[in-house]
Amino acid sequence: MGAIIKLEDVSKLxxxxxxxTLALDEASLxxxxxxxxxxxxxSGSGKSTLMNxxxxxxxxxxxxxxxxxxxxxxxxxxxxxxxxxxxIGFIFQSYNLLPRLTVLENVALPLAYKGVSLAHRTKLASNxxxxxxxxxxxxxxxGQLSGGQVQCxxxxxxxxxxxxxxxADEPTGNLDSASSRLVMExxxxxxxxxxxxxxxxxxxxxxxxxxxxVYMHDGGIVKDEQNVVGRVAKTAFKQMYTVPETTAEDDxxxxxxxxxxxxxxxxxxxxxxxxxxxxxxxxxxxxxxxxK
Amino acid sequence: MTLRSTIRSNIxxxxxxxxSNKWRSFLTMxxxxxxxxxxxxxxxxGEGIKHQVNGQISQLGSDLxxxxxxxxxxxxxxxxxxxxxxxxxxxxxxxxxxxxxxxVAKTKDVQQAVPxxxxxxVVKVEGLKGSSPLVLATTSDLPKLLSQSIAxxxxxxxxxxxxxxxxxxxANVAQKLFHQRxxxxxxxxxxxxxxxxxxxxNKFDTPPLSLSTDFNDTIFIPYTTAQMxxxxxxxxxxxxxxxxxxxxxxxxxxxxxxxxxxxxxxQQKFTxxxxxxxxxxxxxxxxxxTRLIAGIAAISLLVGGISIMDVMLVSVAxxxxxxxxxxxxxxTNRQILTQFLTEASVLSVxxxxxxxxxxxxxxxLIGSFSPLTPVVTWQIVLLATGVSxxxxxxxxxAPALKAARKDPIDALRNN
Numbered sequence: 001m002g003a004i005i006k007l008e009d010v011s012k013l014x015x016x017x018x019x020x021t022l023a024l025d026e027a028s029l030x031x032x033x034x035x036x037x038x039x040x041x042x043s044g045s046g047k048s049t050l051m052n053x054x055x056x057x058x059x060x061x062x063x064x065x066x067x068x069x070x071x072x073x074x075x076x077x078x079x080x081x082x083x084x085x086x087x088i089g090f091i092f093q094s095y096n097l098l099p100r101l102t103v104l105e106n107v108a109l110p111l112a113y114k115g116v117s118l119a120h121r122t123k124l125a126s127n128x129x130x131x132x133x134x135x136x137x138x139x140x141x142x143g144q145l146s147g148g149q150v151q152c153x154x155x156x157x158x159x160x161x162x163x164x165x166x167x168a169d170e171p172t173g174n175l176d177s178a179s180s181r182l183v184m185e186x187x188x189x190x191x192x193x194x195x196x197x198x199x200x201x202x203x204x205x206x207x208x209x210x211x212x213x214v215y216m217h218d219g220g221i222v223k224d225e226q227n228v229v230g231r232v233a234k235t236a237f238k239q240m241y242t243v244p245e246t247t248a249e250d251d252x253x254x255x256x257x258x259x260x261x262x263x264x265x266x267x268x269x270x271x272x273x274x275x276x277x278x279x280x281x282x283x284x285x286x287x288x289x290x291x292k
Numbered sequence: 293m294t295l296r297s298t299i300r301s302n303i304x305x306x307x308x309x310x311x312s313n314k315w316r317s318f319l320t321m322x323x324x325x326x327x328x329x330x331x332x333x334x335x336x337x338g339e340g341i342k343h344q345v346n347g348q349i350s351q352l353g354s355d356l357x358x359x360x361x362x363x364x365x366x367x368x369x370x371x372x373x374x375x376x377x378x379x380x381x382x383x384x385x386x387x388x389x390x391x392x393x394x395x396v397a398k399t400k401d402v403q404q405a406v407p408x409x410x411x412x413x414v415v416k417v418e419g420l421k422g423s424s425p426l427v428l429a430t431t432s433d434l435p436k437l438l439s440q441s442i443a444x445x446x447x448x449x450x451x452x453x454x455x456x457x458x459x460x461x462x463a464n465v466a467q468k469l470f471h472q473r474x475x476x477x478x479x480x481x482x483x484x485x486x487x488x489x490x491x492x493x494n495k496f497d498t499p500p501l502s503l504s505t506d507f508n509d510t511i512f513i514p515y516t517t518a519q520m521x522x523x524x525x526x527x528x529x530x531x532x533x534x535x536x537x538x539x540x541x542x543x544x545x546x547x548x549x550x551x552x553x554x555x556x557x558x559q560q561k562f563t564x565x566x567x568x569x570x571x572x573x574x575x576x577x578x579x580x581x582t583r584l585i586a587g588i589a590a591i592s593l594l595v596g597g598i599s600i601m602d603v604m605l606v607s608v609a610x611x612x613x614x615x616x617x618x619x620x621x622x623x624t625n626r627q628i629l630t631q632f633l634t635e636a637s638v639l640s641v642x643x644x645x646x647x648x649x650x651x652x653x654x655x656x657l658i659g660s661f662s663p664l665t666p667v668v669t670w671q672i673v674l675l676a677t678g679v680s681x682x683x684x685x686x687x688x689x690a691p692a693l694k695a696a697r698k699d700p701i702d703a704l705r706n707n
Contacts, residue, residue, distance in 0.1 A: 057620060058701045078624045081700075085622020094707075096617045100308060110621045112301060157621070 002069045004165055004196050005031035005054055010063030011219075012049050023049040025219035026063065031198065033164070036191045036229070038207045039200045040236060041216035047200045048169055050216065054198065055088055055167045056080045068164075085113055089158030091168035091199075095150045097142040097157070103129065104138040107157045114161065128156040132186055148179030155186055159195075166190065168199035172206065184209045188229075204236035298627070299634065306635040309607075310642065320603040321643030323596025324683065328647025328676045329654070330589035336655050336666035338582040343667055345574050355538040356437070357545055359396055359531040359552070360563045361388040388528035388562055390519075392552060396531050399551050401544045405533040406433045409526040411518045415511065417469050417480040425465045427482060427511045429518030429526060435493075437532050440507075444474040445491030452514040460491040462508040480511075483521045487513065541566060593679065596643065597687035604636050604691035615695050616703030629696035636688020637681055644680025648673050 012024040024046045031037060039047050052058035053065065056072060065072055067083065075083070084090075097106045104125050111121035129135050132152040142150050151171060158166055168187065172180035180203070188209050191197050199210070207213045213233040215223040227233040310317040390407075397405040409429040432450040435442060448458050459480075461469070470478045470489075478489045496507040518526050535544040549564045556562070565573070608615070615628060623631075648668075655666035 052701055055620070057704065077700075078626070081619060081622050081624045084620060090620050096613075096620075096704075098614055098617060100312065109618070112298065113618075113622045113624070113627055115298070118301065161622075 003030045003066070004033050004068055005029065005198075006064075006066040006069075007054070007060075008064040008066075010053060010060040010065055012046075012053060012058065013061045022219050024053065024060065027216075027219065027221050029214065029221060029224075031196065033196050034191075034194055035212055036188075036197045036210045037199070038210035038213045038227075038233070039198065039216060040202070040204065040207065040213060044218075045216040046219040047216055049219075051167050051169045051198070051200060054165075055090060056084050085110060086161060087164045089161065089163035089166040091151070091154050091158050091166065091171045093170035093173035095142070095147075095154045095174075097150060097154060099142050102139050102141055103134060103145070103153050106142065106153060107160050110157060110161045125156070125160055128160045129153070131159075132156045146179070147175050148182050151175060151179070151183050152186065155183065155190075159190065164196060166195055166197045168197065170200050170202065172201065172203065180206070204232055207233040207236045298630065302631050302634040303638060305631065306638040309635060310638060316603065317639060317642075320599055320639055321596070321646065323592055323599045324640050324643030324680050325596075325647045325650065327589055327591075327593035327596050328644045328680060329650045330592065331586045331679075332648055332651035332668060332672055332676050333654050333666070334582055334585045334589060335672050336651065336668040337658070337664065338578045339667040339669060339672070340655075340659075340665050341578055342575060343665070355534055355541050356567050357533040357535070357541070357548065358565045358567075359388065359392070359533065359548065360565065361528065361530075362561065362563060388531065390524070390526070390528070392555060392562070393528060393531050395551050395555050396533055396548055399533075399544070399547050401536050401540055401547065403534045403536040404433050404437060405531055406431050406437050407515060407531050408434075408529045409515065409518055410529040411483070411513065411522065411526065413483040415469070415480050415482050417478075425462075425469065425509050425511050427513060428529060429513050429515045431515045434512065434532075437534055438496075438507075440496060441494050442491045443494045445476045445489070447491050448514050452516060456514060456517040456520065457485050457487045458490040458514065458517075459487045460493060460512045461489055462493050462506075462510045462512075463495040464506075464508040465511055466492050468509075482511075482513075485521065487511075593683055597640070597683040600636055600640055600684060601687040601690060603639075604632065604688055605694070607635070608632060608691045608695040611695075612698065612703050612706035615698055616700055616706065619698075619700035620704060625696040629692045632692035632695045633685060633688045636692065637684035640680045640684030640687075641677060644677050647680070648676050 007027055007029045009026040009028055010024055011022065011026055014021045014023055027046070027050060029050075039050065041047050049058065053060050054067075056067065056075075059073075068087070072080070072083070090096075097103075098109070101109070104122065107128055108121040108125035111124060116124070126135070126138060129138055132155055134149060134152050134156060137145060137149060137153075142153065145153065151174075155171075158168075166187070171187070172183055175183060184206055187197055187199065199206075201207070207227060208231055209229065210233070211227055211229050213225055213227050213236060214221055215225075215235060223235055225233060225235055393405065393407045396402060407430060411427045411429050413427060415424040415427065432448055434440075435447050442460070443463070445460070447460050452458060461475075463473075466473055466475050466489075469475070469480065474492055475489050476492070479486050480489075481487070493507065515526075533544075533548065535541055545564050545566055552562055552564070553559070618628060618631075652668055655668050659665045
């Protein structure tokens with residue numbers, strides 16, 4: 001089976017003249033089917049831009065991008081929309097559910113754009129909500145749910161079209177640790193059924209769910225390592241970024257503190273170990289970053 | 293099927309967005325509501341008048357011929373009306389004479405002819421307020437010619453020399469002048485003579501805005517009496533005639549016209565009208581007025597359309613993030629376009645329907661508080677709905693295009 005994603009020296013520039021920003025700097029990345037890839041890096045390192053380019057929301061300025069072995073450079077807006085609709089599921093940090101639609105309608109929305117009949121898409125959406133454990137909240141509005149529940153709904157929406165690739169841009173960025181674990185375990189289950197998942201995170205702890213971790217800095221991919229699922233990736237653990245000492249500490253201080261507090265840092269941790277530290281300041285710091 | 297379900301869910305979505313912004317939606321629709329209300333009301337009033345005119349014609353008999361002074365209409369070579377002179381029609385009394393009346397009466401195939409002469413003078417009666425009623429002099433054949441019955445008393449005989457100062461009055465005159473329904477034997481003073489009311493007409497079914505005088509407001513006196521009082525200087529207001537055979541109506545009209553033209557040395561200073569042509573004249577006036585007012589009302593439709601465009605532009609800007617989400621989920625440009633076009637159309641059609649309901653209410657009110665009964669036809673309701681749909685689509689296009697063409701990533705960033 002060919003690579004699902006193949007980026008070759010992809011660059012993305014924003015702005016003009018002196019205000020030009022290089023969001024992606026000749027990044028190359030190949031993702032095979034059924035990989036569970038975590039993308040890590042400090043704020044402004046180009047993670048989100050990479051996700052947007054891979055998700056066909058944004059076009060690279062330079063370089064080649066093969067999606068499913070096919071160059072997407074010349075696709076029209078509508079062709080891109082159809083690829084997003086049929087093969088990509090998005091999960092956002094800020095959930096991005098439509099507040100005026102019920103949970104069920106939100107999940108059914110991608111099917112509506114596909115042209116599935118109302119009865120059929122309601123059934124599919126309902127099944128999917130059951131699968132993410134939201135079966136009893138179908139007629140709630142997003143405003144009536146907790147952050148974790150909303151993100152589970154968003155995951156159901158991303159999955160409802162049975163996409164090959166799921167792109168999650170900091171899916172746990174706005175969630176507390178219990179909800180984060182819920183969401184990540186859900187993603188892990190989905191991965192086991194054969195989906196390719198690509199997610200961005202600030203939290204090295206979460207790399208334990210991925211089988212591959214990609215590190216970014218200043219728009220480039222600085223390290224790409226395989227990982228054993230269930231263990232925190234080595235580089236993440238060592239906080240080995242090629243960034244100034246202070247920034248790196250800033251970035252990961254909270255997590256380090258959390259990890260130090262855990263008795264068994266590399267085994268699957270128990271609830272009791274996590275809960276006491278839930279309210280520690282670094283959490284707030286992290287979510288502030290996440291909003292970028 | 294998929295298209296239908298998309299449209300249905302779009303309409304459902306649009307309705308929920310209208311509901312969630314009730315006040316804003318109402319203000320947006322106000323222009324359309326006012327525009328549709330005024331257009332439908334104006335047209336329904338015009339329609340109501342036409343219906344009444346038609347009713348009158350079927351009552352008077354379609355074979356009635358009217359000869360009027362002045363060149364009221366222009367005809368093309370084949371004899372059909374191609375223009376109406378409103379000013380001329382009301383300004384040229386006096387060009388028809390007793391002689392013309394005789395000519396009409398003697399024309400071939402004319403069964404009977406009745407003159408209607410305007411007699412100038414003031415009607416005096418004790419306790420009269422307001423304007424004096426119109427006095428027309430005519431002959432004894434009038435009720436028969438108009439197929440109008442007398443409610444009480446009798447019409448004057450053909451020879452009134454024994455009792456010249458008698459009058460038959462219209463139903464409204466009875467009320468206004470004498471404050472009773474059947475003032476038989478009452479008297480009034482006119483041109484220095486004491487007239488006695490001999491009969492009262494049943495109510496004439498006169499349409500408003502018609503070119504003919506309202507006979508309900510008229511006092512009829514014998515023609516010979518009028519000639520006597522004015523020293524043979526009566527002005528003929530019109531001559532009414534009937535053909536012996538209703539099938540020969542066209543020929544008779546032409547005969548009358550020819551013999552009168554002959555009498556006037558080739559000058560056409562009169563108009564010979566059939567009842568259906570009288571209707572054409574009335575309709576012509578009505579259509580012109582209706583179109584004029586409807587045109588003015590249509591301006592508020594334009595304003596309504598602009599306010600829909602305005603609100604839709606604001607709505608698109610406000611919901612940029614939503615557009616971004618929808619696009620990320622795979623909505624094509626056309627699907628976004630359809631969504632916002634549907635919303636604009638739902639707003640304007642809803643406004644149109646409210647306008648139709650309001651104008652139905654207005655028509656009902658006019659019908660209950662005035663003699664006129666406006667008629668709201670299903671055609672005008674359909675037209676109003678169609679027009680508001682078109683307004684919605686025209687003015688919704690620009691905002692919908694703006695939404696559809698937005699780059700997904702820009703739209704998503706907009707929060």
